[in-house]
Structure formats: C-alpha cells, structure tokens
Amino acid sequence: MSVLSFQEVSVRYGAHTVLDDVSLEVAAGQTVGLVGESGCGKSTLARAAVGLAPVTGGRILLDGRPVPNRGRRPVQMVFQDPYSSLDPRMTVGESIAEAMPERLGKKARQAEITRLLALVHLDAARAADIPGRLSGGQRQRVALARALAARPRVILADEITSALDVSVQGAVLNLIRDMRRDLGLSMLFISHNLAVVRYVADHVAVLHAGRIVEHGPTARVLGAPQHEYTRHLLAAVSLKEQK
Amino acid sequence: MRALRRPVGVAGLGLLALVLFVAAFGPVLWGERATVVDTGDLLAGPSAEHWIGTDNLGRDLFARVMVAARLSILLALAATAISLVLGIALGAAPMLVGRRLGRLITSAVNVLVAFPGLLLVLFFAVVFGVGARGAALAVGLAGAPAFARLCHTLVAAVSERDYVAAARIAGVSRVRVLLRHVLPNIAEPLIVNATMAAGGVLLTFAGLSFLGLGVQAPSYDWGKLMQDGLNGIYVHPLAALGPGIAVVLAGLAFNLTGEAFAAAPGRTRPLEAAREPAARTAPVAGTSLSVDGLRVTIPGPAGPIHAVRGVTFTVGDGEAVGVVGESGSGKSVTALAVAGLLEPPIRVDANHLVVAGEDLMAAGAHRRLGTSLAVVFQDPMTSFNPAHRVGPQLAEVSRFHQGMSRKAAFARAVDRLRAVRIGEPGRRARQYPFEFSGGMRQRAMIGMGLMGDPRLIIADEPTTALDVTVQRQVLELLAEVRRDTGAALLLISHDVTVVTDVCDRVLVMYAGRVVEELPAKDLRTLARHPYTRALVAAVPDMETDLNRPLAVIPGLPVDPTQVPSGCAFAPRCPFADDHCRAVAPALVAGVACHKSAEVGR
Ligand SMILES: Nc1ncnc2c1ncn2[C@@H]1O[C@H](COP(=O)(O)OP(=O)(O)O)[C@@H](O)[C@H]1O
Ligand code: SF4
Ligand SMILES: [Mg+2]
Numbered sequence: 001m002s003v004l005s006f007q008e009v010s011v012r013y014g015a016h017t018v019l020d021d022v023s024l025e026v027a028a029g030q031t032v033g034l035v036g037e038s039g040c041g042k043s044t045l046a047r048a049a050v051g052l053a054p055v056t057g058g059r060i061l062l063d064g065r066p067v068p069n070r071g072r073r074p075v076q077m078v079f080q081d082p083y084s085s086l087d088p089r090m091t092v093g094e095s096i097a098e099a100m101p102e103r104l105g106k107k108a109r110q111a112e113i114t115r116l117l118a119l120v121h122l123d124a125a126r127a128a129d130i131p132g133r134l135s136g137g138q139r140q141r142v143a144l145a146r147a148l149a150a151r152p153r154v155i156l157a158d159e160i161t162s163a164l165d166v167s168v169q170g171a172v173l174n175l176i177r178d179m180r181r182d183l184g185l186s187m188l189f190i191s192h193n194l195a196v197v198r199y200v201a202d203h204v205a206v207l208h209a210g211r212i213v214e215h216g217p218t219a220r221v222l223g224a225p226q227h228e229y230t231r232h233l234l235a236a237v238s239l240k241e242q243k
Numbered sequence: 244m245r246a247l248r249r250p251v252g253v254a255g256l257g258l259l260a261l262v263l264f265v266a267a268f269g270p271v272l273w274g275e276r277a278t279v280v281d282t283g284d285l286l287a288g289p290s291a292e293h294w295i296g297t298d299n300l301g302r303d304l305f306a307r308v309m310v311a312a313r314l315s316i317l318l319a320l321a322a323t324a325i326s327l328v329l330g331i332a333l334g335a336a337p338m339l340v341g342r343r344l345g346r347l348i349t350s351a352v353n354v355l356v357a358f359p360g361l362l363l364v365l366f367f368a369v370v371f372g373v374g375a376r377g378a379a380l381a382v383g384l385a386g387a388p389a390f391a392r393l394c395h396t397l398v399a400a401v402s403e404r405d406y407v408a409a410a411r412i413a414g415v416s417r418v419r420v421l422l423r424h425v426l427p428n429i430a431e432p433l434i435v436n437a438t439m440a441a442g443g444v445l446l447t448f449a450g451l452s453f454l455g456l457g458v459q460a461p462s463y464d465w466g467k468l469m470q471d472g473l474n475g476i477y478v479h480p481l482a483a484l485g486p487g488i489a490v491v492l493a494g495l496a497f498n499l500t501g502e503a504f505a506a507a508p509g510r511t512r513p514l515e516a517a518r519e520p521a522a523r524t525a526p527v528a529g530t531s532l533s534v535d536g537l538r539v540t541i542p543g544p545a546g547p548i549h550a551v552r553g554v555t556f557t558v559g560d561g562e563a564v565g566v567v568g569e570s571g572s573g574k575s576v577t578a579l580a581v582a583g584l585l586e587p588p589i590r591v592d593a594n595h596l597v598v599a600g601e602d603l604m605a606a607g608a609h610r611r612l613g614t615s616l617a618v619v620f621q622d623p624m625t626s627f628n629p630a631h632r633v634g635p636q637l638a639e640v641s642r643f644h645q646g647m648s649r650k651a652a653f654a655r656a657v658d659r660l661r662a663v664r665i666g667e668p669g670r671r672a673r674q675y676p677f678e679f680s681g682g683m684r685q686r687a688m689i690g691m692g693l694m695g696d697p698r699l700i701i702a703d704e705p706t707t708a709l710d711v712t713v714q715r716q717v718l719e720l721l722a723e724v725r726r727d728t729g730a731a732l733l734l735i736s737h738d739v740t741v742v743t744d745v746c747d748r749v750l751v752m753y754a755g756r757v758v759e760e761l762p763a764k765d766l767r768t769l770a771r772h773p774y775t776r777a778l779v780a781a782v783p784d785m786e787t788d789l790n791r792p793l794a795v796i797p798g799l800p801v802d803p804t805q806v807p808s809g810c811a812f813a814p815r816c817p818f819a820d821d822h823c824r825a826v827a828p829a830l831v832a833g834v835a836c837h838k839s840a841e842v843g844r
Binding site: 047050051052070071072073075076077079080081084085086087088089090095098099101135143146147149150165166167168169170171173174177194195196198199222236237 | 404415423569783785796
C-alpha cells in the first residue's frame with residue numbers, strides 16, 4: 001500500500017494552463033474520487049502521474065519519492081475507451097503478459113494470467129481470445145487485469161465505466177470495490193458521474209477549471225458541499241432524480 | 244482473401260501470378276533462345292518463328308522480353324523495398340526521437356513530398372551514376388518521402404490509442420512499442436500501398452533505362468529493350484511496343500492487386516427478397532407518430548442483422564415517450580427508421596409508419612413531411628456540415644421547406660438560436676460548428692429543428708456526450724420547447740434517469756423488440772418485466788446502499804444475427820423455464836413476458 005501525492009502540480013500547454021497548483025493525496029488503501037466536468041483537467045492529472053502529460057510545476061510523489069516516468073511505472077492507469085485500450089492484434093493473454101514485471105517461464109506465465117483473469121472475474125479460456133471477440137465490459141476487465149499484472153502500488157482509473165452500458169457498469173464497479181477490499185489497492189477514480197463516485201470512493205476531490213475547489217470524505221462532500229461549484233454539480237443530479 | 248471476391252481482384256491477382264511466374268522461370272525457359280545469335284535474320288519483323296521479331300543480332304525478341312521480366316521485376320521490388328524501409332524509418336522516427344527532432348524530420352519529409360517525383364528520380368540518378376544499382380537507389384530514395392508521410396500519419400493515429408499508452412506505462416520501450424504494437428497495426432495499409440507503388444516504380448524504371456540512365460548492356464530490362472527497339476520503331480513497331488506492353492501489364496498487375504485489397508469491402512450477403520408486403524393498417528388517431536410492426540433488417544457479413552423485429556408503438560400529440568435499453572437493442576435503428584433516414588440495402592418493413600400524418604412507407608413522404616419532423620442526434624458535430632457556418636445551415640431549412648428568402652431565413656436562424664438560449668446569436672450564427680462547444684452545438688441542433696414548426700422531435704441520445712451540468716440545460720431546453728410548441732418527443736437514451744426525468748411514457752427495448760411499455764413514473768417501482776427491473780436496479784443513484792454490491796445483469800445481449808426463437812432474454816433471466824425458451828412472449832397489456840404476473844409481485 002502506498003501514498004500518491006500531487007504537490008502543487010501545474011500542467012501547461014503553451015499559454016494554456018490545464019492544471020493550476022493542484023494538491024491532492026491518495027492515501028494508502030484509499031479510493032479517491034475525482035469529479036468535474038469534461039475538459040476540467042481530470043485526465044491530465046492522471047496522465048501527469050504516469051509521465052504522459054508534461055508537469056510544468058510541482059511534484060508528484062509516491063511514498064515520498066518522485067514517480068519514475070520511464071520504465072515500468074509503479075502507478076498504472078486504466079483508460080476510458082474499451083475499444084482503444086487493447087491492441088486488436090494481441091490476444092488477451094499476450095496483452096496481460098506484456099505488463100508483467102519479470103520474465104516468467106511459459107507455465108508460470110499461464111498461471112499468472114489465469115490468476116489475474118480470475119481477479120477480474122474472467123474465465124481463463126479468455127486468454128486466447130483477441131479483443132474483437134470481447135464485449136466492452138469484458139475489455140475493461142482485461143485492461144484492469146493488465147494494470148494489475150504490473151504489480152502497481154496505485155491505480156488510476158480514468159472514466160473506466162463511462163463508455164459502458166449500465167448493465168455492465170455495475171459489474172465493473174463491484175469489481176473495483178472487491179479489489180480494494182481484497183488487494184488493499186490505492187486508487188484515483190475519475191468520473192463525471194457523482195452516483196458512481198459516491199459508490200466507490202472514500203474521499204472525493206472536485207476539480208473545476210484546473211483547480212481543486214473542494215476535497216474531503218465522500219459523505220461530507222456530497223452530503224454537505226461547501227463550495228458553490230460542488231453544489232451546482234449536485235443540483236444537476238438531484239434535478240434528474242427528483243421524480 | 245476478400246479481394247478475390249471481386250473481378251478486379253481476380254484479374255489483378257491472376258495477372259500478378261503470371262508476371263511473377265515469368266520473372267521466376269523466364270530465364271530458365273527462354274534463356275537459351277534469347278541469346279542465340281542468328282546473323283541471317285537481323286532486325287526481322289514478326290513471324291511464326293519470332294513472334295515479335297528479332298534484334299540487331301538476330302536474337303528472338305519475345306524470348307528477350309520474357310527473360311527481361313526477372314531483372315525488371317527484381318529492380319522494381321528492390322526500389323520499392325528501399326522506399327518502404329526508408330519511409331518507415333523516417334515516418335516512425337518522430338515517435339522514437341525527441342519531440343523537437345521529430346518535428347524537424349516531419350517538416351523535411353513534407354517539403355520532399357511536395358517535390359515533383361520525377362525530378363527527384365533524375366536528380367538521384369545523376370548523383371548515384373548510371374547503372375542498375377544507381378537507378379534502384381534513385382527510384383527507391385525518390386519514393387521514400389511519400390511512404391514516410393503515409394507511415395507518419397498511420398503511426399500517429401495508432402500512437403494515440405490507449406493501448407500504446409498502456410504499454411508505455413507498463414515499461415515497454417519505445418522501440419518495442421513500435422515493433423509490437425504500432426507496425427503490426429499499420430502493416431496492412433502499408434503493404435497495400437507498396438503493392439500499388441511497385442506498379443508505378445516499374446514504369447519509372449523502364450523510363451530510366453529507356454533514357455539510358457538505368458540498366459546498361461549487356462544486361463537488359465524492359466526499358467533497355469524499348470530503347471533498343473526505338474531505332475526501328477517505324478519499320479518494326481512491335482520491337483519497341485512488345486517490352487512496353489510487358490511493362491504496362493506488369494504495372495497493371497501490381498496496381499490492380501493493391502487496389503483490390505485496398506477497396507475490398509467487408510463482405511455482406513444481400514438480403515433475400517422481401518416477404519409478402521406487410522398488411523396495411525390504419526394509424527392510431529390523435530398521434531404524431533404511429534408505428535405498427537416495424538422491422539429493420541441490415542445486411543451483414545454473418546448474415547442479416549435483425550436490428551428491429553416487429554415494434555409497435557405510438558406517440559400521442561404533444562406526448563413525450565422515452566426509449567431505453569442496452570446498446571445494440573435497436574433504439575437508434577428505430578429512431579432512424581422513424582425519421583425516414585434508412586436507405587437500401589437496409590430493409591424497412593412496417594404495416595404502417597405514420598409520422599405527423601405522412602405514411603413513410605409511401606413514396607415521397609419524406610419530402611412532404613418537411614419541417615413537421617425535427618431530429619437531434621448524439622454527436623451534433625457530425626450532424627452539422629463542418630465547412631459551413633451555423634446560421635446559414637439553419638437558414639437552409641426554411642429556404643428549402645418554407646421558401647423563405649435568404650435574408651428572412653437568416654433572420655429566423657438568428658431568432659431560433661436566441662430561442663435556444665445561445666448568447667450573442669447574431670455573432671454565433673456567423674461561426675463554424677467547431678467554434679461551438681458540445682452543449683452549444685446540441686442547442687443549435689435543436690434550434691435547427693425549430694426553424695419550422697415541428698409536430699414531432701426525435702432525439703437519439705441527445706445528452707450522452709455532454710456533461711451533467713450541460714445535460715441538464717439541454718434537457719430543460721427540450722422541455723421548454725415542448726411547452727412552447729406543443730411538439731411530441733421521442734427521446735432515446737441508455738440512461739434510465741434521463742428518460743424518467745423528461746418523459747411521460749417509456750418503452751423498454753431488448754434485442755429489437757419492445758419488452759415493456761409503462762408510465763415513466765412507474766419505471767423504478769412498478770416494472771413487470773425482469774429485464775426492466777434488472778436495468779433499473781443496475782443504475783447507482785445518490786441513495787444506493789453502499790454496503791451491498793450493485794445489481795448486475797449476468798450474461799451478454801443477444802447476437803442480432805442469431806435471435807433465439809423463444810424469449811430473447813431467457814439466457815439471462817432468473818425466471819426462465821422451458822416454455823420461455825421455446826415460445827417468444829408477445830407484448831400484451833404493456834409487457835412481453837410469460838411470467839410478468841409472478842415478477843411484478
Ligand atoms: N450501419 C449498420 N451496419 C450494420 N449493423 C448495424 C448498423 N447500424 C446498426 N447495426 C446493428 O443493429 C443493431 C441495433 O443497433 P442500434 O439501433 O444502434 O442499437 P442501440 O441504439 O439500441 O444501441 C446492433 O446489433 C447494431 O450492431
Ligand atoms: S418470458 Fe420467461 S425468460 Fe422471458 S423475461 Fe419473462 S420470465 Fe424471463
Ligand atoms: Mg444508440
């Protein structure tokens with residue numbers, strides 16, 4: 001279990017500031033929900049932590065040390081689009097094996113693939129399939145298994161259920177909660193869906209125009225929001241649900 | 244081998260096989276004849292013995308053309324390979340080297356591509372000196388920039404995919420990412436292009452040899468033979484034309500093959516002829532939309548896709564009806580059919596399909612429908628023409644359907660943009676769609692629907708691509724528009740919450756059928772179909788019990804090419820029994836389930 005902390009992180013593309021002085025901590029074994037509307041910088045924050053976005057100011061630390069941004073990252077990321085997150089020409093087993101830290105013999109590798117697939121509730125026989133034969137939900141589970149294969153200390157989940165049907169979303173969310181319980185993973189869970197974040201996250205951070213405007217335990221932030229913008233987000237949901 | 248299913252592909256591949264055969268075995272089969280000197284028969288014309296005559300040493304020209312195939316083809320392939328390898332190296336380099344160096348390479352390539360190809364060839368040919376090797380290098384080098392650009396575009400597209408990012412994060416080196424993930428995924432278009440390019444290279448080569456810059460005596464390729472034959476062109480035209488024809492045929496072989504592979508469409512089996520014309524029925528009175536027995540069949544590679552399988556429903560005047568269901572259940576196809584936007588080879592059958600009083604099953608109905616139907620789609624970016632300003636696009640509707648003048652129509656467009664609460668509508672009307680945000684485009688789309696006087700608005704996932712806050716604005720706008728105009732609404736969404744919020748009545752679709760129809764307010768509590776209940780239960784809301792796992796629907800939706808004969812939901816239904824699996828339940832009193840009485844309890 002590890003602590004991921006963003007300290008006064010800024011990301012700028014030319015004159016355009018995407019993240020402005022963002023400080024946020026994902027404590028050991030905790031799931032932190034990051035909410036906000038699209039384009040507010042949620043994905044950029046996650047990508048910065050794995051070296052996919054240029055950090056122009058501040059630091060991102062894992063257990064007190066800078067997160068390495070080359071080689072196998074101890075922080076792994078799962079992406080939104082199930083149709084772009086797996087190489088269409090590699091089997092599920094190959095995709096997962098690629099992320100494994102050590103070179104294993106054929107047998108040990110098969111066993112590890114089976115173990116990882118079981119963790120995400122997929123049948124071992126899936127290892128031989130190419131992604132084209134899987135549904136969106138199954139693909140997202142494979143993407144999670146691949147992230148777990150790298151033995152990460154923290155997982156960044158970027159809108160991983162947004163592209164899924166509600167019927168499948170539930171299965172993936174349950175899986176996320178099981179994994180936190182069983183594996184004690186620390187996780188940054190990004191979503192624009194407040195009900196989803198409420199279900200999986202212990203803490204919530206609200207990002208607005210590149211700044212964190214509110215941060216705290218889920219029940220407190222969603223139950224008694226302090227910031228105007230959080231209230232605005234919540235109002236949009238409750239209006240949808242009032243009937 | 245999809246390409247083989249088209250005549251062009253068959254011709255191309257057949258020709259290519261022939262050309263390659265001659266290249267491989269030509270020197271073995273004709274080698275001897277090609278070198279026999281016959282001083283008694285110099286520069287002879289065509290005869291039974293020498294089909295296209297002899298050269299200045301009396302050697303048989305046909306045999307020489309056949310023998311020359313090997314060198315000509317080998318040189319063309321070598322030059323193409325040089326272009327391809329260099330092109331891949333240059334095109335992939337920006338991914339491997341740093342950003343700045345990468346940009347430099349890319350712009351250098353762009354400059355080179357702009358150069359006339361022939362000029363480059365001649366330039367390099369002079370640099371590398373005359374001879375086969377110099378010519379191969381010259382042609383190969385000159386062809387590289389085009390491949391580099393193609394490769395760069397393809398690499399850039401693949402590099403943006405998440406699996407490349409995932410591999411990088413997993414510690415896979417850039418070179419390995421290139422070899423394992425990028426190249427395999429761009430190989431197909433590259434090979435197709437290389438095949439087509441080989442045809443062109445063959446011609447260029449023949450040109451170089453013809454000019455004396457390529458192959459030198461005593462070796463000979465087709466170009467050299469053409470040059471030799473040129474002297475006697477007026478006496479024995481075939482001596483020069485023979486090798487020329489060979490060049491053209493071989494070039495065609497490569498080109499046609501490449502083209503056939505590039506264009507080979509996914510195979511679809513045409514649909515069998517329509518069954519008996521459906522029995523005509525009369526529309527329900529007092530409705531803006533009345534559909535009876537709608538079936539939509541789409542030809543697909545694995546047989547026909549039964550996207551909609553007999554759907555009957557109405558939308559009363561001024562009523563708002565929602566359609567929910569998993570993706571692939573046929574919601575969008577239903578919407579497109581109702582909007583009259585499906586065209587052959589997709590087949591639409593219905594006993595009647597009446598929109599705002601016009602039966603869409605009759606010819607010309609769509610035009611008569613005019614502006615009484617408005618349509619809003621999920622991605623408004625694709626609904627607008629990106630090359631035209633927003634205002635004129637809206638105005639077009641009124642000019643076409645209501646015959647307004649350009650000026651009046653534009654004024655109305657501005658007015659409508661104001662009606663959908665777009666700030667500074669006058670200025671916005673002069674902007675292009677990409678200058679609008681997603682929510683604004685969606686509002687403009689609704690504004691376009693309001694140019695006329697719609698009786699029915701069809702909205703397919705109008706808020707799915709939008710943020711919660713913007714979603715609400717768009718939904719409120721739709722509600723407001725309905726209050727003001729009295730238009731009816733058919734709202735399609737996979738989001739149960741959106742539908743219950745906006746609609747009076749809800750249709751639940753599964754596997755191309757309506758499985759339940761009920762008042763929106765009852766959706767959460769009074770649903771009687773197991774699928775509806777499961778769907779509603781699966782949506783977490785702000786009151787969901789945090790101590791229990793979320794409800795899920797086990798299994799997968801039905802494959803629309805193989806719909807079972809019984810209840811389509813049976814494989815996923817906890818209540819299913821043998822009767823369910825054998826007999827499809829009909830929609831009776833709002834629900835299509837054999838056990839709805841049991842389930843509803
Ligand atoms: N242009 C098309 N070509 C082939 N199949 C299609 C096409 N459009 C839709 N389909 C198929 O028709 C079925 C219904 O699709 P759709 O109406 O888009 O579902 P929904 O809108 O409920 O997600 C699906 O199986 C889908 O794959
Ligand atoms: S008909 Fe049978 S299988 Fe189908 S939904 Fe009803 S109970 Fe389930
Ligand atoms: Mg759809």
